[in-house]
Amino acid sequence: DIQMTQSPSTLSASVGDRVTITCRASQSISSWLAWYQQKPGKAPKLLIYKASSLESGVPSRFSGSGSGTEFTLTISSLQPDDFATYYCQQYNSYRAFGQGTKVEIK
Amino acid sequence: EVQLVESGGGLVKPGGSLRLSCAGSGFTFSNAWMSWVRQAPGKGLEWVGRIKSKTDGGTTDYTAPVKGRFTISRDDSKNTLYLQMNSLKTEDTAVYYCTTEQTDSSGWRGYLQPWGQGTLVTVSS
Numbered sequence: 001d002i003q004m005t006q007s008p009s010t011l012s013a014s015v016g017d018r019v020t021i022t023c024r025a026s027q028s029i030s031s032w033l034a035w036y037q038q039k040p041g042k043a044p045k046l047l048i049y050k051a052s053s054l055e056s057g058v059p060s061r062f063s064g065s066g067s068g069t070e071f072t073l074t075i076s077s078l079q080p081d082d083f084a085t086y087y088c089q090q091y092n093s094y095r096a097f098g099q100g101t102k103v104e105i106k
Numbered sequence: 107e108v109q110l111v112e113s114g115g116g117l118v119k120p121g122g123s124l125r126l127s128c129a130g131s132g133f134t135f136s137n138a139w140m141s142w143v144r145q146a147p148g149k150g151l152e153w154v155g156r157i158k159s160k161t162d163g164g165t166t167d168y169t170a171p172v173k174g175r176f177t178i179s180r181d182d183s184k185n186t187l188y189l190q191m192n193s194l195k196t197e198d199t200a201v202y203y204c205t206t207e208q209t210d211s212s213g214w215r216g217y218l219q220p221w222g223q224g225t226l227v228t229v230s231s
Contacts, residue, residue: 001170034217036151043203043221044143044151050210055219087151091207091216094167095141095153 002026002090006098012106019075021101023088028068032092035064035073038100039084047086048073078103108132108220110204115225122194122229128187128204128222136160136182139207141218142189144200144227152200154178156207157187171197194229201226 003026013019023033031051036044046055048064051071061076075082083105088098114126130138141156155168157178166178177190187204201224209215 032214032216036218038151043224044218045221046217046219049208049217050212050214053210089151089153089218091214094169095156095216095218097143097151097153100150 002029002093002096004088004090004096004098006086006088006101008101009099010102010104012104013078014106015078015080017078017106019078019082019103021073021086021088021103023066023071023073023098025069025071025090025092029090029092031067032090033064033066033071034089034091035062036087036089037082037084038087044087075103108206110206110220110222112202112204112222112225115202115227117228117230118194119231120194120196120229123190123192124194124227126189126191126202126204126225126227128189130185130187130206133206135180135185139215140178140180140187141205141207142178142187143203143205143218143221144198145203145224146197146200149200154189154202191227194227196229199227199229 005024007022033051035048038044052064085100085102109131111129142154157166175193179188203224205218205221
C-alpha cells in the first residue's frame with residue numbers, strides 16, 4: 001500500500017505569510033494527488049486535484065505542485081479563513097491520506 | 107445542487123453491527139463511484155473503501171483494518187450508498203463521511219468531492 005507523509009504536522013504562521021506544506025508518497029503516484037482543507041466539525045473541502053489543478057471557486061492564493069513522490073501545497077498570502085487542517089490524498093492506487101498539517105495562528 | 111446525506115450512526119457495543127446510509131441527490135448516482143472515509147475523534151482522515159458504478163463492474167475495495175468486517179453496497183434505484191459494519195471494535199469509533207470520486211479531464215478518477223456532513227459511530231461498552 002502507498003503511504004503518504006505530510007510535513008510539518010503543525011505550522012504556526014501569521015496573516016500575510018507564505019505557507020508551504022509538503023506531502024511525500026512512499027512510491028511514485030504520478031500526479032494523482034489532491035489537497036483538502038478541513039475546519040473543526042466540518043467535512044473536508046477539495047482545494048487541488050491532479051497535483052496542481054485548482055478546484056472551481058477556490059481562491060488563487062492556493063497552489064499545488066510536484067509529481068512522482070514529492071508534492072507541495074502553497075498558500076501565497078495566508079488569510080484569516082485559511083487557519084485549518086490540510087490533508088493530501090493519493091489516488092494512484094486505491095486511496096490514502098496524509099496525516100494532516102494544522103495551520104495555526106502564530 | 108449535489109448533496110450527500112449520511113444517516114444511521116449511533117452507539118453500539120463492541121462486537122455489534124450497524125448499517126450506515128448515504129442518500130445522494132443532484133447528480134446521476136448510478137454513474138458515480140462512491141467512497142466512505144472516516145475520522146476518529148481528534149485524528150486524521152482514513153479512507154475506508156469504495157464501490158464502483160455497476161457499469162464499471164460494481165466492485166468494492168477496502169482498507170486493510172476493515173476488510174472482512176465492513177461491506178459497501180449501493181441501491182441505484184434509491185440513490186443510496188450503504189456501509190454495513192460488523193464485528194465492530196472500539197477503534198472503529200469515528201465520524202463516517204460518504205463522498206463521490208471525481209474524474210479529471212484526463213479520465214483518471216479518484217479525488218473526492220463533494221462530501222456529506224458525516225455521521226458519528228461510537229463503539230463502546
